[in-house]
Amino acid sequence: xxxxxxxxxxxxxxxxxxxxxxxxxxxxxxxxxxxxxxxxxxxxxxxxxxxxxxxxxxxxxxxxxxxxxxxxxxxxxxxxxxxxxxxxxxxxxxxxxxxxxxxxxxxxxxxxxxxxxxxxxxxxxxxxxxxxxxxxxxxxxxxxxxxxxxxxxxxxxxxxxxxxxxxxxxxxxxxxxxxxxxxxxxxxxxxxxxxxxxxxxxxxxxxxxxxxxxxxxxxxxxxxxxxxxxxxxxxx
Amino acid sequence: xxxxxxxxxxxxxxxxxxxxxxxxxxxxxxxxxxxxxxxxxxxxxxxxxxxxxxxxxxxxxxxxxxxxxxxxxxxxxxxxxxxxxxxxxxxxxxxxxxxxxxxxxxxxxxxxxxxxxxxxxxxxxxxxxxxxxxxxxxxxxxxxxxxxxxxxxxxxxxxxxxxxxxxxxxxxxxxxxxxxxxxxxxxxxxxxxxxxxxxxxxxxxxxxxxxxxxxxxxxxxxxxxxxxxxxxxxxxxxxxxxxxxxxxxxxxxxxxxxxxxxxxxxxxxxxxxx
Numbered sequence: 001x002x003x004x005x006x007x008x009x010x011x012x013x014x015x016x017x018x019x020x021x022x023x024x025x026x027x028x029x030x031x032x033x034x035x036x037x038x039x040x041x042x043x044x045x046x047x048x049x050x051x052x053x054x055x056x057x058x059x060x061x062x063x064x065x066x067x068x069x070x071x072x073x074x075x076x077x078x079x080x081x082x083x084x085x086x087x088x089x090x091x092x093x094x095x096x097x098x099x100x101x102x103x104x105x106x107x108x109x110x111x112x113x114x115x116x117x118x119x120x121x122x123x124x125x126x127x128x129x130x131x132x133x134x135x136x137x138x139x140x141x142x143x144x145x146x147x148x149x150x151x152x153x154x155x156x157x158x159x160x161x162x163x164x165x166x167x168x169x170x171x172x173x174x175x176x177x178x179x180x181x182x183x184x185x186x187x188x189x190x191x192x193x194x195x196x197x198x199x200x201x202x203x204x205x206x207x208x209x210x211x212x213x214x215x216x217x218x219x220x221x222x223x224x225x226x227x228x229x230x231x232x233x234x235x236x
Numbered sequence: 237x238x239x240x241x242x243x244x245x246x247x248x249x250x251x252x253x254x255x256x257x258x259x260x261x262x263x264x265x266x267x268x269x270x271x272x273x274x275x276x277x278x279x280x281x282x283x284x285x286x287x288x289x290x291x292x293x294x295x296x297x298x299x300x301x302x303x304x305x306x307x308x309x310x311x312x313x314x315x316x317x318x319x320x321x322x323x324x325x326x327x328x329x330x331x332x333x334x335x336x337x338x339x340x341x342x343x344x345x346x347x348x349x350x351x352x353x354x355x356x357x358x359x360x361x362x363x364x365x366x367x368x369x370x371x372x373x374x375x376x377x378x379x380x381x382x383x384x385x386x387x388x389x390x391x392x393x394x395x396x397x398x399x400x401x402x403x404x405x406x407x408x409x410x411x412x413x414x415x416x417x418x419x420x421x422x423x424x425x426x427x428x429x430x431x432x433x434x435x436x437x438x439x440x441x442x443x444x445x446x447x448x449x450x451x452x453x454x455x456x457x458x459x460x461x462x463x464x465x466x467x468x469x470x471x472x473x474x475x476x477x478x479x480x481x482x483x484x485x486x487x488x489x490x491x492x493x494x495x496x497x498x499x500x501x502x503x504x505x506x507x508x509x510x
Contacts, residue, residue, distance in 0.1 A: 107337055120349070127335030135379065179330045181294075185284070186331040188293045189323045190393060194315035196351025201344060 001214075004221040005096035010089055011225040018088040025095045034102050041098035042091065049087050056083030106130050108204055115200050120192070136172070143171045237305045237320060237400020239263040239286055239433050245299035246285050255281040256457045259300075263401065263433040268423070270448035270465060271437040274478025278457040279437040283405040285309075286435055288317030305400060315349070321401040322394035326409045328386035331393070332378055339365075339389050342378040346397045364392040367430065368422045384415025388422060395426070401433040402426065408440055416443060423447055442482040445469050453477050 005021045012018070029038040058070075060079030067075045106127070114123050147167050153160060226232075239262070246256040255278045263269050273279050284290035288309035291298050302309045304320040312320070325331055336342035343364055347357040365371040370388050373381065378389055387407060394402065404423065408416040420443050426432045427447075438444050444451055444465060451468040453461040455477050461468055468474070474481050481489075 107341075110335070124333075124335060128333075131334050131379075179327075182325055182327065182330040183334075185289050185293055185323075186325060187333070188289060188314040189287065189318050189397075190333070190346035191315040191318050191349035191397060193313070194349050194351065196349075199344075199348040199350075199352055199354055199357050201341065201348065201354070201357075 001100075001217055004217045006093050007221055007225055010093055012228040015085065015088070017224075017228065018085070018092040021092040021096055022088065025092065025099050028099050028103075029095075032099075032103055034099065037102055038095060038098055041095060045091055045094050048090060052086050052090060053083045056080075056086055108202075111200060111202050112204050114198060115203065120198050123198075124192075139175070140168060140172060143168055237265060237433055238303075239321060239401040239403075239435060240303040241286065241300065242303075243300040244285060244302060246281055246290060247297045248281075248290075249295040249297075251296075254457055256285060259454075259457075259459055261435075261452060261459070261462075263435050265400065265433050266427050266431040267450070268427050268434045268436060268448045270444035270451040271435065271454055272439070272441060272444065272451060272474075272477075272479045273454035276456075277454040277478075279454055280405050281457075282454065283323060283403045283435070283437055286401075287321045287323035287403045288312055289314065289323065292317060318346070318397050318399065319350070320399055321403060322397055322399035323403045324387075324391055324394055324405065324407050326406045328381075328383065328390045328410070331390040332386075336378055339370075339373045339376050339378050339381075339392075342389060343393045343396050346393055350397075360396045360398065361392075364396040367395060367425065368392050369425075382415065383411050384418045387411060387415065387419050391419065391422060399432075402435070404434065404436040404438075406437050406439060408438065408443060416440065420447060439480075441469050441480060442484065445482045445484070453479065 005024060008017050008021050025038075029035055057075045057079045058073040060076055060082055063076035063078035065077040067077055067080065069075075110123050110127050113126075114120070152167055241262070242260050244256055244259040245254055247254045259278075259282065261269065271279055271282060281290065284294065285298065285302055288302070288304065290296050292309060292312065293314045298310065304312070304317065307320070309317055309321075333342060333345040336345060340361055343361045344357050347360045352360070361374075362371070365374055368388050368391060370385065370392065373385060373389065376385075378386065381389060387410075391407070407423070408419050411419060423434060423436065424447055427434050436444070436447065448465040450463065451465045452459050453468060453474070460477060461471065461473075469482055470485055480486075
């Protein structure tokens with residue numbers, strides 16, 4: 001459903017696609033009581049949204065319907081409409097992915113992918129990449145504390161903060177690399193290269209109705225996107 | 237399950253010098269053999285060779301014979317060797333799968349890789365936890381454990397592969413005294429209760445004095461001394477090989493030098509771990 005939402009948000013032309021997906025996302029989030037966490041995701045898109053609005057409004061190629069001039073730049077009506085449409089698509093896409101990540105535990109996702117035959121190496125890479133992020137953050141905090149204890153100034157102006165990243169990067173990278181060999185041997189020592197199909201720990205409920213609904217969503221998405229892209233159906 | 241090395245030599249891929257040369261030793265079921273030596277003596281290499289990871293997993297050139305219950309490690313794939321000989325490294329963090337959100341899943345990682353039936357996976361995990369006395373950790377996040385607990389979980393993960401032999405590469409080097417005691421007790425329990433053959437590299441000679449029946453001293457890739465733990469760890473030339481004697485031995489020597497040796501009963505020194 002998340003993939004279908006993302007595809008529709010991006011591929012269906014005009015306003016109806018992204019607006020419908022945004023409404024669906026907001027409705028799903030409110031039913032799942034995820035309004036507050038979803039708001040955080042929405043706020044995180046502000047820098048991207050701002051840049052899309054500015055670039056499209058002032059630099060839309062070929063637009064001549066000038067609304068206002070600011071120095072050498074001219075905001076155009078065509079650009080403004082394109083900017084709002086692009087913004088709507090990006091926000092609908094980002095929030096549909098956000099709702100997916102907020103409503104689907106990583107373990108459940110990986111278990112189900114594994115049950116469906118995704119290889120153990122792919123599962124391991126996805127799982128460890130997701131699991132590594134919070135540990136990297138913790139490790140970075142430890143290194144920064146250690147560097148501060150030795151007099152490194154990481155507060156203040158942006159340039160000073162940027163300089164503080166240099167002594168952080170070295171230990172982070174060297175530490176990660178030094179662990180790779182031991183980590184890979186530890187995996188071998190736990191049968192990671194065994195040829196057998198990996199045992200699935202949990203089976204997620206998946207009723208015939210759910211399966212049918214999933215296929216219906218996939219088919220409807222394909223039809224909708226194809227009709228919109230080919231111009232067979234004119235959506236508002 | 238026994239572990240037997242005969243005239244073993246090993247050279248890492250791309251290296252000109254040998255890391256091990258003419259090493260022979262045998263660990264019988266239920267026996268604990270300790271390995272001590274200075275840095276770069278080849279102790280970690282000995283662990284990798286014994287567990288079949290060198291050259292099976294990391295390459296290099298192996299000479300001599302390494303037998304796990306009578307089978308050459310050269311003939312075993314890494315996952316086959318893992319079911320005969322488990323290996324525990326120094327750092328519990330690098331041994332975690334990184335994909336498990338509970339201790340149960342962490343320990344189940346190995347048995348699941350073997351494709352065992354779910355019931356057997358569960359049985360192995362519960363047994364490994366019970367053997368080490370850490371069943372209470374089953375639902376905990378493996379990344380939020382103390383050092384001693386994390387190392388015990390790493391040990392349980394290895395035990396869940398049901399190897400008959402275990403190779404432990406400085407398993408307590410990153411642990412505090414409480415964690416060291418926890419892991420030490422677990423190792424003793426594995427040898428005495430399950431009859432596991434254990435080869436343990438350890439700088440903490442007091443721990444070896446408590447656990448090992450025999451100790452070998454490795455220096456520059458060769459065995460330079462071997463014998464009963466009490467004898468080797470009490471040898472006057474141990475320091476010449478970069479190894480500190482157990483605290484109890486050091487205290488006894490200091491007392492003897494000060495003329496107080498005969499006033500301290502042997503039993504008092506045993507309390508200190510000699």
